[in-house]
Amino acid sequence: MANTAETVGDKALARWLCEHASGLDAEEFSAAIDELVNARSGIHLEAMIRRVLDGEPVQYVMGRWAFRYLDLMVDQRVLIPRPETELLVEIVLHHVGDSKGPFTMADLGTGSGAIGLSLLHELPLNSATVWMTDASTDAIDVARANAAGIGRPAVGARFEVGSWWDALPSEIAGLFDVVVSNPPYIAHEDAEVEQSVNKWEPHSALFAGADGLDDIRVITSGAAQWLRSGGLLVTEMGYTQASAVLDLFTSAGLKNVTVHKDLAGHDRFVSGVKT
Ligand code: GLN
Numbered sequence: 001m002a003n004t005a006e007t008v009g010d011k012a013l014a015r016w017l018c019e020h021a022s023g024l025d026a027e028e029f030s031a032a033i034d035e036l037v038n039a040r041s042g043i044h045l046e047a048m049i050r051r052v053l054d055g056e057p058v059q060y061v062m063g064r065w066a067f068r069y070l071d072l073m074v075d076q077r078v079l080i081p082r083p084e085t086e087l088l089v090e091i092v093l094h095h096v097g098d099s100k101g102p103f104t105m106a107d108l109g110t111g112s113g114a115i116g117l118s119l120l121h122e123l124p125l126n127s128a129t130v131w132m133t134d135a136s137t138d139a140i141d142v143a144r145a146n147a148a149g150i151g152r153p154a155v156g157a158r159f160e161v162g163s164w165w166d167a168l169p170s171e172i173a174g175l176f177d178v179v180v181s182n183p184p185y186i187a188h189e190d191a192e193v194e195q196s197v198n199k200w201e202p203h204s205a206l207f208a209g210a211d212g213l214d215d216i217r218v219i220t221s222g223a224a225q226w227l228r229s230g231g232l233l234v235t236e237m238g239y240t241q242a243s244a245v246l247d248l249f250t251s252a253g254l255k256n257v258t259v260h261k262d263l264a265g266h267d268r269f270v271s272g273v274k275t
Pocket of ligand 1: 183207
C-alpha cells in the first residue's frame with residue numbers, strides 16, 4: 001500500500017512539504033520556524049500543495065522517499081518503494097550471514113534501485129556486484145541517478161535494460177549467489193488496487209497478466225540456469241499468492257522453499273535455494 005496523503009496524516013504531510021520547500025531538514029526547520037519565508041520557498045510550496053490536492057502521491061511530489069538507510073529519488077517513472085519491500089533486503093542479508101563474499105547478485109526489475117542499492121550499501125564495501133535490470137529505460141535512468149547518490153558502495157552496481165533474465169549477459173549464467181526481485185504481481189482485473197496507485201504509478205511495474213503471476217513464472221523458470229549451486233532466489237508477491245508461488249519455486253527445482261511474512265503478518269515473499 002502506498003503511503004499517500006490519507007495515510008500519513010495531514011499534519012505530518014504539511015510539515016514535510018514545508019521542510020522540503022524550505023530546503024531544510026527537520027532539525028534546521030524547527031530552529032528556523034520563526035524566520036520569514038522567502039518567495040522561492042513559497043512558490044515551491046504552493047506548487048507542491050497543488051499537486052497533493054490533485055491526488056498525486058506525496059513521494060512523487062517531493063521527488064524522494066526513504067527506503068531502509070537510503071534517501072532515494074523517485075518520480076512517476078518508477079514504483080514508490082514500499083516499506084514491506086525493505087524485508088526482501090533483510091532476507092538476502094540473512095541468507096548471506098557472515099560470509100564475506102565476493103557475491104554476484106541480481107535485482108531483477110529494479111525500478112528506483114531500492115533493493116539492489118540497499119544491498120550494496122549494507123553489505124561490506126567491495127564485497128558484491130549487483131546487476132540491476134529493468135525493462136524500462138526510464139527506470140534504469142532513475143536507478144543510475146540513485147546509484148550516484150550513494151557514493152562508494154555504488155562501484156559494485158551494474159545496470160542493464162531488458163526483460164528479466166534476457167537483460168543479463170549470458171557469460172554470467174550459473175554464477176549468481178542471490179537473485180532478488182519485487183516484480184509486478186497484481187492481476188489485471190484486481191479490484192483491490194488503491195485508486196492512487198492505479199492512477200499515478202507505472203502499470204508496467206504493477207500488473208502481470210490475468211492472475212498476476214506472469215512475471216514470477218518467468219523468473220522462477222530461469223532460476224536454475226542462472227543461480228549457482230547454493231544460490232538464493234527470493235521474490236515479493238501478493239498476499240494471496242503464496243501457494244501458487246510456492247508451486248512455481250518447487251516446479252523450478254528449488255529447495256528449502258519458504259514463505260516469509262511481511263510486518264503486517266501477510267504472506268509476502270517466497271525464497272528457495274538451488275541445490
Ligand atoms: N505492493 C504493491 C501494491 O500493492 C504492488 C507492487 C508490485 O506489484 N510489485 O501496490
